[in-house]
Amino acid sequence: MTVRAAAVGLSLILQTSFATEAAMANPTYQLLQFDELEGWAEDDHQAAFDVFLSTCGDMRDPAWEAICAVAHEGHEARGFFERFFTPVLIEDGKDALFTGYFEPELRGSRTRGGPYQYPLYRLPSGVSSPWLTRREIEETDxxxxxxxxxxxxxxxVDVFFLQVQGSGRVALDTGGGIRVGYGGANGHEYSSIGLELVRRGIYESHQVSADVIRNWVRNNGEEGLQLLWANDSFVFFREVNEVPANMGPLGAMNRSVTTMRTVAIDPTYIPYGAPVWIEKQGANPLNRLMVAQDTGSAIRGSQRADIFFGTGDEAGRQAGRVKDGGRMVVLMPIQSAYALLPDVIE
Incomplete structure (x- = not known):
């Protein structure tokens, strides 16, 4: 992806992805009113409008192109969304699931030496899919x-988590740093490390978190490293230093994502660039208008979303705590929403 084509949020560490057939389920559509969106009036619509503008020009459907052109003429944000869009609830029979992802920051060097022993690789030439598994790559060098x-x-462990996230920053021992993004993969499906710990009887499912996995791997030497081999998937990287340091990593639209305004979705159901209303439950409820600018291999289903929490350790801690239900509603151009008839439930 660009950055996240095979990347995922922390959810992938803790669980398996939806089965392929879930992504193929026949969806149902329900048209809603804006006053049915919980917390709609209280949101910062201008913040969402600015993010929408950053990628709507890349949308190639005529209805979206027309709306993007109107948006660039300048509008009061809330009025713009309410005037030109219809909220559509898309359901596929699966419960909603919200998780979080972030951009890690690692410590590294351009040369091997001292503590710097674990490489980030570019994609080799001539790699077919599927290629060698993670174990085969690492065991045979x-x-x-x-x-x-x-x-x-x-x-x-940081290298492994970077492969899960798909993009990140590396602070170099000589000063400065580089940014890396997704550059390809070996073609094998992701297998959950969290579920592997549960399968082995080491933890109960409710005990597993990103920090728990990190600590177990680090505290168990060779056995800890071999646990990572339970995941056959292996991700390669590329440098993406053209992205300014003050902006987020590139998402699936090859544009920088925005902290707490970008959401990764399943493009089977929701087009890239679409505004998406989030009603996340859990310990820290969130009602917010975001933009569908990213995806991931664990993001499967019409009510499945991964929220971008930003860069660094604190963002990672916040993202790692999110595993909540709720509801996701996509804002569609009015004519596109009604074109879903006769499948629409009014």
């Missing part, structure tokens, strides 16, 4: 000596 190393990292 299949990539060493090919000049594919972008940087060397001081922690193998």
């Amino acid at each position: 299949a990539l060493s000596g090919k000049g594919l190393e972008i940087a060397w990292i001081d922690d193998p």
Whole structure:
């Protein structure tokens, strides 16, 4: 993806993705009114409007192109959304699930030495799909000596989590840093490390979190590292230093994502660039207008979403705590919403 084509939020560490057939389920559509969206009047619509403007120009459907053109003429944000869109609830028989993702920050070096022993690799040429598994790559050093190393990292668990996230920043030992994004994958499906710990009887499912996994791997030496081999998927990277440091990583639209305003969705149901109203439940409820600018291999289903929490450790802690139900409503151009008839439930 660009950055997240095979990347996912922390949800993938803790659970398996939806089955493929879930993404193919026949959806149902229900048209709603804006006053049926919980907390709609209280949101910062201008913040969402600015994010919408950043990517709507990349949408190629005529209805969306027309709305984007109108948006660039300048409008009061809330009025713009209410005038040109209809809220549509799309359901596929699966309960809503919200998780979070973030951009990690790692410590690394351009050269191998000292603590910097764990490489981030570019995609090798001639890789077919599926290629070698994670275990086969690491156990046989299949990539060493090919000049594919972008940087060397001081922690193998950080490398693994970076592959899960799909993008991140590396602070270099010589000063400065680089940014890396998704550059390809070996073609194997992700297998949940969290579920593997549960399967082995080490933890109950409610005990598993990103920090728990990190600590278990780090505290169990070779056995800890071999736990990561339960995930056959292996992600390669590319440098994306053209993205300014003050902006978020590139999402599936090849544009920077925005903290707490970008959401990763399943494009089977929701078009990239569409405004999406989030009603997330849980310990920290969230009612907010976001924009569908990203996706991930665990994001399957019309009510499945991954919220971007930003960059760094604190963002990672916040993202890792999110595993909540709720409701997601996509804002569609009025004519596109009614074109769903006769399948629409009014």
